[in-house]
Amino acid sequence: MTSASFDSLPLTEALRGNLASLGYSAMTPIQAESLPHLLAGRDLVGQAQTGSGKTAAFALSILQQLDPGRFNCQALVLCPTRELAAQVAEEFRKLATPLPNIKIITLCGGTPIGPQKASLEHGTHVIVGTPGRIDDHLRKGTLRLNRLRTLVLDEADRMLDMGFIDSISGIIRQTPDHRQTLLFSATFPDDIERLSKEFQSRPLRAIVEPVREQTAIRHQFYAVSKPKHKLETLLKILGQRQPESCLIFCKTRQGCAELAEALNSRRHSALALHGDLEQRDRDLTLLRFSNRSARILVATDVAARGLDVDDLALVIIYDMASDAETWLHRVGRTGRAGKTGRAITMVTQAELFRLDALAPLLSKPIDLEDIQSLPGELPRPEKPAMVTLALDAGRKNKLRPGDILGALTGEGGLPGAAIGKITIQDFKAYVAVARSHAREALEHLQTGKVKGKSIRARRL
DSSP: OOSSSSGGOOOHHHHHHHHHHHOOOOOHHHHHHHHHHHHHOEEEEEEEEESSHHHHHHHHHHHHOOOOOSSSSOOOEOOSHHHHHHHHHHHHHTTTSSSHHHHHHHHOTSSOHHHHHHHHHHSSSSEEHHHHHHHHHHHTOOOOOOOOOEEEEEEEHHHHHOOOOHHHHHHHTOOOOOSSEEOOOOOOOHHHHHHHHHHHHOOOOEOOOOOOOOEEEEEEEEEEEEGHHHHHHHHHHHHHHOOOSSSEOSSHHHHHHHHHHHHHTTTOOOOEEESOOOHHHHHHHHHHHHHSOOSEEEGGGGGGGTOOTOOOOOESSSOSSSHHHHHHHHHTTTSSSTOOOOEEEEEEGGGGGGGGHHHHOOOSSSOEGGGGGSSSSOOOOOOOEEEEESSSGGGGGOOOOOHHHHHHTTTOOGGGGGGGEEEEOSOEEEEEEEEEGHHHHHHHHHHHHHHOOOOOOOOE
């Protein structure tokens, strides 16, 4: 086992200092197993459970080896979903904070291709994207990979499940033969092995076995006699737990939207996340949930991978997963990074047979609880702790998080503890403010100035 200290790695002082400021005190097992080899330029196959820190591993290696003076695509990260691509790009930006003039762009479907083409014309260092949109740019000639140094296939098994094998192979064939190829996958079906043999050169393996039982997660299973009783059971669970943040998984897009609507009609603060939403709406939904402006997110499996929310208290499986691996990824959204969490799985009589596949993942026997064990009278749902304010200015306007924080806590006079997560996009910015100070903060932003300029602001 490699030393768990980042100081043992040949990283620049700027990168090491930034890691310390971000709270990265020691390497996770997958980082310790892989980073020395990644920094040495070796091809690698990595296997680790979700939330293991693999993104930081390949991002640090890529950032260490970038040539800032060359504005061409030096690294490409392929992801199965837009949500995961956005998360990976954000991790890159955080780790690259101390490095000047590093350009990281995201290329995904669901958004206009024109602005992406314009960004590519100005040059880039790192691209994070989905196979379909990367393929589009290659066919249109708006992207060239002839100078690529590092290729990463993130969650490769998921991409193959989604039918991207031909797109991925075509993309790889447009990259230089002499490149570093990194393949990360939760499982290794035959297609993954074939990809590795065809496109990697003597790859090393870094495998961190998943813990048999996720000891940071407390599991509960509730028996529901009929599907029509599921909503009643869910309301009682929410009433008993009163979670500050809760992720609920549904099977279908329609079921997801209908459940969120049913919860809102009962005074819960719920948002829906599914594939029928426009990309802009999906991004805002995730932003509001992650910054505590909504207590409940009802999602299809589009959120089962790639969604990373700090201190997610509760995951509820409303519609039983069709296989054990999907269930494991769903419940793995809680109890991350050493935190404790709770996962509640609702099972109808017709789904009881699916528990046999889950039993080997848990060291304790599955104990089915009954709805009668839940309280009969439901308390009034609590409102979210935060409110999101939107500003019509962003990164392209030279706006930084510190500018918004300074405007609100300086001239605005708000306490620093009232300001939550600040997100800066190209032409928009979002700040979470404690509900008790939201009106005051909005009035100041609407009447005052940020960085010496008047900026339009509104409440989402």
